[in-house]
Amino acid sequence: MIRTPAKHCRNCGTALVYRVPDDGDTRERGVCPACDTIHYENPNNVVGTIPVMGDRVLLCKRNIEPRWGKWTLPAGFMELGESVSEGAARETVEEAGANFEIGELFAVMSVVRVGQVHLFYRAQLINEDFAPGHETIEARMFTEEEIPWDEIAFRTVREALRLFFEDRRKGHFGRIHTVDIV
């Protein structure tokens, strides 16, 4: 889902004109003909965790569109005023009501076509008492063999899970994975 470009000026509400600004820029931007505000559109961050207990990972069944009823790692859009790890932890609380300790950054994934960057942290679950919020139908643990690979909501989640179990089999989580999805 590509975001639709802004139609009106955030500053004064005038209809925007799309053109390359005169300041040496090379891309078309929404420029306000009334107050000259240039509207830059940049990628959004989606932040989440891979919550783990033993050989199992926590997945949430989505109660919202898109991909209602599909399984995902707890993740969502980063908010202003929080750090990446704070956002990842917040989403894990909101979507799963999990008790956990956040760990190291695991993967940075550019989803170029939709203008998003997905960042996943590892998280160690303290127990398996979940209290899913309204965005989640069900939160439950899966071994690698149990993961419903065809029912995973997003490609980045599938890729993060695949990389996670691959590292786990090797017995070490060394480098941060960087993945470009075009």
Ligand SMILES: [Zn+2]
């Ligand atoms: Zn304006």
